[in-house]
Amino acid sequence: MQPQKLSQSTLSALRGIVGQGNVLTSDEHRLCYAYDAQRLECVPDAIVRPADTAQIAAVLRLANENAFPVIPRGAGTGLSGGSVAAAGGVVLDVCRLDRIVQIDETNMLLTAQPGVVTAKLVSAAEKLGLLYPPDPGSINACTIGGNVAENSGGLRAVKYGVTGDYLKALEVVSPLGEVYRTGARTVKSVAGYNVTSLLCGSEGTLGVLTEITVKLIPIPRFRRSLLAVFDTVRGATDAVVAIMTCGVLPATLEMMDGMTIRHVEQANHIGLPVEAEAILLIEVDGYSDAGVAEEAEIVRAALAKSEASEMKTADNPADRERLWEARRSAIPALARARPTTMLEDVTVPVTALSEMTLFIQQMAREHSVSVATFGHAGDGNLHPTFLADDRDEDEIARVKQATAEIFEKAIALGGTVSGEHGIGMTKTRFLPMETGPATIEVMRSIKRAMDPNNILNPGKVFFED
Amino acid sequence: MQPQKLSQSTLSALRGIVGQGNVLTSDEHRLCYAYDAQRLECVPDAIVRPADTAQIAAVLRLANENAFPVIPRGAGTGLSGGSVAAAGGVVLDVCRLDRIVQIDETNMLLTAQPGVVTAKLVSAAEKLGLLYPPDPGSINACTIGGNVAENSGGLRAVKYGVTGDYLKALEVVSPLGEVYRTGARTVKSVAGYNVTSLLCGSEGTLGVLTEITVKLIPIPRFRRSLLAVFDTVRGATDAVVAIMTCGVLPATLEMMDGMTIRHVEQANHIGLPVEAEAILLIEVDGYSDAGVAEEAEIVRAALAKSEASEMKTADNPADRERLWEARRSAIPALARARPTTMLEDVTVPVTALSEMTLFIQQMAREHSVSVATFGHAGDGNLHPTFLADDRDEDEIARVKQATAEIFEKAIALGGTVSGEHGIGMTKTRFLPMETGPATIEVMRSIKRAMDPNNILNPGKVFFED
Numbered sequence: 003m004q005p006q007k008l009s010q011s012t013l014s015a016l017r018g019i020v021g022q023g024n025v026l027t028s029d030e031h032r033l034c035y036a037y038d039a040q041r042l043e044c045v046p047d048a049i050v051r052p053a054d055t056a057q058i059a060a061v062l063r064l065a066n067e068n069a070f071p072v073i074p075r076g077a078g079t080g081l082s083g084g085s086v087a088a089a090g091g092v093v094l095d096v097c098r099l100d101r102i103v104q105i106d107e108t109n110m111l112l113t114a115q116p117g118v119v120t121a122k123l124v125s126a127a128e129k130l131g132l133l134y135p136p137d138p139g140s141i142n143a144c145t146i147g148g149n150v151a152e153n154s155g156g157l158r159a160v161k162y163g164v165t166g167d168y169l170k171a172l173e174v175v176s177p178l179g180e181v182y183r184t185g186a187r188t189v190k191s192v193a194g195y196n197v198t199s200l201l202c203g204s205e206g207t208l209g210v211l212t213e214i215t216v217k218l219i220p221i222p223r224f225r226r227s228l229l230a231v232f233d234t235v236r237g238a239t240d241a242v243v244a245i246m247t248c249g250v251l252p253a254t255l256e257m258m259d260g261m262t263i264r265h266v267e268q269a270n271h272i273g274l275p276v277e278a279e280a281i282l283l284i285e286v287d288g289y290s291d292a293g294v295a296e297e298a299e300i301v302r303a304a305l306a307k308s309e310a311s312e313m314k315t316a317d318n319p320a321d322r323e324r325l326w327e328a329r330r331s332a333i334p335a336l337a338r339a340r341p342t343t344m345l346e347d348v349t350v351p352v353t354a355l356s357e358m359t360l361f362i363q364q365m366a367r368e369h370s371v372s373v374a375t376f377g378h379a380g381d382g383n384l385h386p387t388f389l390a391d392d393r394d395e396d397e398i399a400r401v402k403q404a405t406a407e408i409f410e411k412a413i414a415l416g417g418t419v420s421g422e423h424g425i426g427m428t429k430t431r432f433l434p435m436e437t438g439p440a441t442i443e444v445m446r447s448i449k450r451a452m453d454p455n456n457i458l459n460p461g462k463v464f465f466e467d
Numbered sequence: 468m469q470p471q472k473l474s475q476s477t478l479s480a481l482r483g484i485v486g487q488g489n490v491l492t493s494d495e496h497r498l499c500y501a502y503d504a505q506r507l508e509c510v511p512d513a514i515v516r517p518a519d520t521a522q523i524a525a526v527l528r529l530a531n532e533n534a535f536p537v538i539p540r541g542a543g544t545g546l547s548g549g550s551v552a553a554a555g556g557v558v559l560d561v562c563r564l565d566r567i568v569q570i571d572e573t574n575m576l577l578t579a580q581p582g583v584v585t586a587k588l589v590s591a592a593e594k595l596g597l598l599y600p601p602d603p604g605s606i607n608a609c610t611i612g613g614n615v616a617e618n619s620g621g622l623r624a625v626k627y628g629v630t631g632d633y634l635k636a637l638e639v640v641s642p643l644g645e646v647y648r649t650g651a652r653t654v655k656s657v658a659g660y661n662v663t664s665l666l667c668g669s670e671g672t673l674g675v676l677t678e679i680t681v682k683l684i685p686i687p688r689f690r691r692s693l694l695a696v697f698d699t700v701r702g703a704t705d706a707v708v709a710i711m712t713c714g715v716l717p718a719t720l721e722m723m724d725g726m727t728i729r730h731v732e733q734a735n736h737i738g739l740p741v742e743a744e745a746i747l748l749i750e751v752d753g754y755s756d757a758g759v760a761e762e763a764e765i766v767r768a769a770l771a772k773s774e775a776s777e778m779k780t781a782d783n784p785a786d787r788e789r790l791w792e793a794r795r796s797a798i799p800a801l802a803r804a805r806p807t808t809m810l811e812d813v814t815v816p817v818t819a820l821s822e823m824t825l826f827i828q829q830m831a832r833e834h835s836v837s838v839a840t841f842g843h844a845g846d847g848n849l850h851p852t853f854l855a856d857d858r859d860e861d862e863i864a865r866v867k868q869a870t871a872e873i874f875e876k877a878i879a880l881g882g883t884v885s886g887e888h889g890i891g892m893t894k895t896r897f898l899p900m901e902t903g904p905a906t907i908e909v910m911r912s913i914k915r916a917m918d919p920n921n922i923l924n925p926g927k928v929f930f931e932d
Contacts, residue, residue: 108712109816131714153657164655166664167632182905188814189846190629190886192618192668193894193901194928195910199631199664203657220714247573249596249685250754289715289765293758300754349653351574381654421655433659440647444917445660451916452909463659 003029007090008047012068016050019060024051035093038080040428046087051095055181055212061094063179065457073459074206076117076148079140081345082426084152084205088461094210096147102126103213110218111170111187116147116211132218135162139333147211153203155422160380161253166202173213174201177453187215205424206459208452225287226298227316227325230305231278235259237309238280239356242379246352248304250297254285255380256329262374269335272328283329332376340389344401348412349383349421361411362386365404383421425463433464468494472555473512477533481515484525489516500558503545505893511552516560520646520677526559528644530922538924539671541582541613544605546810547891549617549670553926559675561612567591568678575683576635576652581612581676597683600627612676618668620887625845626718631667638678639666642918652680670889671924673917690752691763692781692790695770696743700724702774703745704821707844711817713769715762719750720845721794727839734800737793748794797841805854809866813877814848814886826876827851830869848886890928898929
């Protein structure tokens with residue numbers, strides 16, 4: 003582990019800002035903050051845990067004076083290295099800013115500090131009959147600040163969109179330590195540049211979010227879930243296209259391939275069809291029982307014309323719960339299989355799902371690696387998950403090669419190397435392939451303008467010059 | 468009228484790029500391009516009508532070499548001066564880029580050049596059973612490029628959102644004349660900064676949009692319309708709050724005050740209640756007949772508990788059409804009343820609608836001016852429309868004073884000075900009041916980084932240093 007590199011005077015200035023107990027420099031602490039939910043280790047020099055916006059602003063002003071990187075961090079559940087210290091420096095942990103500031107029930111707005119766990123935010127809204135739709139897989143651990151920084155998606159994105167679709171306003175500390183507000187608490191606003199959306203998904207490189215206002219919607223109280231079983235991947239992906247063009251939008255449309263099904267069943271004994279090569283899990287929801295029943299029937303009719311070998315409707319809450327437990331347990335079940343799980347995130351147009359899924363399986367065969375694929379099929383968003391062993395360098399190299407070819411294929415199919423996990427530090431090499439150099443130069447010019455001293459989260463999104 | 472100020476060599480270079488016939492410099496042409504849909508006159512030095520992206524890039528490179536402003540323009544239907552030449556220079560009319568490039572029916576994406584009239588885009592999608600939801604009032608004349616540049620709203624925004632909510636990808640010519648692409652053709656994408664959203668609503672100051680990809684949704688085939696009549700404005704605004712919290716989202720929720728009702732009725736003889744102080748026009752839509760009927764009933768129940776003196780359901784298409792004709796004819800009917808119509812655009816949280824509407828009426832009395840208010844009540848978006856005479860300087864001064872106080876009130880109520888018309892050049896003075904100076908400085912830093920020579924649409928959004 004590399005030694006802590008900050009000067010004693012910087013450390014004591016940090017202690018002066020956030021208090022003695024909120025500057026962590028021990029090797030144990032630094033190692034705890036060296037990871038997110040992917041496998042790269044990046045040890046920071048120190049961790050600070052500010053209590054409020056003013057302390058965050060002071061830390062950033064100090065960072066500009068003393069030239070050390072600052073890496074904003076929520077719960078560290080990210081999957082692309084967005085919250086780890088790629089170039090050393092100070093991790094700015096926002097966990098103490100964990101208050102729901104206000105819920106405006108009538109205007110359907112919720113204002114929270116960045117360290118609020120997303121599930122807590124969702125449940126506070128639910129108590130008032132309101133829904134915050136984005137539901138990233140790590141919802142019980144991740145924070146709303148991290149969700150905004152990465153523009154997180156989730157299972158409901160096919161109908162309800164992602165974090166950015168609900169983001170209304172922000173309080174921000176700029177990289178230079180200036181506090182400002184963006185956006186509006188109104189349904190519509192076109193007052194100046196949309197800095198709110200620029201910050202959303204900027205992975206902590208353009209500002210530290212200190213207050214977040216999201217819009218809520220009335221809870222769709224009615225829902226119907228369906229399961230469809232397929233003997234081939236192509237049968238399932240063709241059915242996805244049929245559903246997405248049947249005239250109604252499902253709230254959720256998930257796919258699991260054969261290997262995922264078998265691992266989930268082995269771990270959880272849910273009763274999944276272990277002989278199948280793919281299943282689709284579908285949910286339709288809405289504000290009227292009759293309407294949802296009608297929409298579910300339209301989806302069922304589309305499925306009936308597909309190659310599904312079996313179809314089940316989850317008629318009661320217990321059946322429904324079991325169905326969605328299967329999907330939720332995909333990652334934990336796969337993580338049990340081998341020492342190292344490498345979860346990827348490619349998105350293609352729905353029409354290219356079939357080609358993408360089959361290509362992933364082909365790559366696994368060609369490079370002799372093991373991959374299970376599941377994901378948000380309605381979005382074209384797949385999570386090929388490599389099951390490997392970190393101690394086997396050759397296997398990891400083969401996984402990396404397969405991943406690189408999968409990214410290139412996703413781009414060739416008109417897709418993106420990241421649907422919802424961000425570029426972080428794990429995909430910087432692939433971003434220019436997707437966007438081209440001129441777009442990267444525009445992004446860099448924005449970064450240079452807003453963060454002239456390159457203080458916030460350096461080494462992320464695009465390589466620095 | 469000021470003389471044309473471009474040098475002969477610049478003009479001949481422009482002719483070399485776009486062709487002799489596509490550089491307009493006559494006084495008549497310059498006057499035609501001196502207006503948008505508001506009253507300020509700004510005469511450009513010349514107009515160019517490029518045929519493609521390459522010509523636009525060449526015009527911008529020339530502008531950087533010869534230091535003249537370039538003002539992108541669609542149909543000129545804007546209401547804040549976004550497309551007029553505030554500081555002289557060359558208007559870049561995109562009307563020749565008027566092709567729908569591609570409709571991807573399965574992935575529900577439409578790609579268009581910026582000069583495509585929005586109604587044409589909508590109707591091309593409709594033929595495939597798909598809807599492009601944003602519906603600005605000028606939909607039959609305005610262009611998709613202008614809609615993106617101003618992030619236009621419309622009547623359906625309360626449920627379906629605004630232009631930016633449907634924008635997926637762009638081809639852009641940067642202020643320096645570089646061509647690049649942003650965004651993705653997938654449902655989700657978090658690959659790098661969201662430059663797409665930054666450009667949306669940037670009013671032609673950060674780039675010229677040359678190709679626009681929007682997402683479509685399946686057409687909600689079922690709808691129910693309702694009319695509710697009120698003796699007081701407060702009764703109507705209370706009903707708006709009741710509807711917005713009844714648990715379902717109407718597709719449209721419009722309000723017209725007494726003066727608007729009487730002008731519309733006088734012009735169109737629709738049968739509106741001329742004694743009323745306010746009416747609400749409501750539409751519920753969806754994918755299932757039974758579902759929409761149930762949702763309409765929930766809205767009707769909320770209205771039944773309000774102070775509505777009368778309620779009507781439009782049960783057949785002819786009744787429904789008459790109801791919405793009333794709303795669509797608000798602007799033309801008001802425009803007949805006096806020589807000069809000054810249409811404003813403030814948005815407040817729905818809970819502040821009552822106070823905002825009554826304040827607008829109070830301002831009219833205090834400043835002895837005539838104002839009719841209508842708007843998208845479900846969004847909190849009001850269009851106070853002043854009826855005046857341009858030749859009466861004193862009256863115009865009083866309108867301006869009333870407008871300024873209305874803007875200040877909107878900000879005080881937690882609202883915005885522009886819900887959907889943009890800042891352009893008519894509201895630059897009010898933007899800093901809303902955002903504060905630190906936010907303006909962030910916006911300016913982005914402008915300086917992306918347009919170092921201040922070529923694109925100078926004098927808009929915020930005052931230049």
